[in-house]
Amino acid sequence: MQDQFQVAGELDRLIKILAKLPGLGPRSARRMALHMLTRRQEVLEPLLDAMNAVSETVGECPNCGNLDTRQPCSICVDERRQGHELCVVEHVADLWAMERSGAFQGRYLVLGGLMSALEGVGPDELRLNRLQTLLDGGAGELILALPATMEGQTTAHYIQDMVGNHAVRVTSLARGIPLGGELDYLDDGTLKLAFGSRQNL
Ligand SMILES: [Zn+2]
Structure with a gap:
């Protein structure tokens, strides 16, 4: 009986690392490695x-946690941006999404x-100390751009408690109907939230 085929050790190591990347599994990792x-040159x-x-040039901004080649990051040092408006996001990918939209200038x-x-993530694991400093330093508005999940809501409530007596307006992104979305295709929760946050025309 023939031994089961094994790729060479180093190649196997690369495939195993690639397979841990988000959205990839062993099969797509093998394809990527091959x-x-x-195509070595290209x-x-x-x-x-x-x-x-x-790896050498990009790091986390000590102020906001953004990834950039400069520290503090180019958003934090941009004086045209409104320093008193602070948008709170979960990941750098969310920050990038907000920036692509061009909706926010803070x-x-x-x-x-x-x-x-459930996953044992408390306030100490998150950049909430930094939020306390920003609140104490006179942030004027906190815009919570967090996911509409249980964890997102728990985090939003915790932040509201932190705000406490500070004179800070706390807002949250509206939940509702996506652009071009038809009512019939929405899940019940989204439709209910959109109804609850209806606006005057
Ligand atoms: Zn920054």
């Missing part, structure tokens, strides 16, 4: 260069996660 190795070498470059705080009793 793609890189059969893919593998530029990828190595790019990964070395980000600054951010990236929490780095959400509070979750």
Whole structure:
């Protein structure tokens, strides 16, 4: 009987690491590894260069948690931005999404996660000390751009408690009907929330 086929150790190590990336599994990791190795010049070498470059130059902003080549990040040092408006997001990806929308001209705080009793994430694991400093320093409005999940709500309540007596307006992104969305296709929870937050025309 033939031994089961095993890829070489180093290659296997690469595949196992790739398989841990979000959205990939063992099968797509194998395909990626093979793609890189059969296209060394077009893919593998530029990828190595790019990964070395980000590893050396990109870091977390000490103020807001954004990822940037400069510290503090270019958003935190941009004087045209309104420093008293602070948008609180879970991940850097959410910050980027907000920036792509062009809807917001203030600054951010990236929490780095959400509070979750189930996964043992408490306030100490998140960037909430930094929020306390910003509140004490006179933030005027907190815009909570957190997911509409149990963890998002728990985190929002915790932040509201932190705000306490500070003269800070706390708002949250509206929940409701997506642009181009038809009522018939919405889930009941979304429709109910959208109804609850209806506006005057
Ligand atoms: Zn920053």
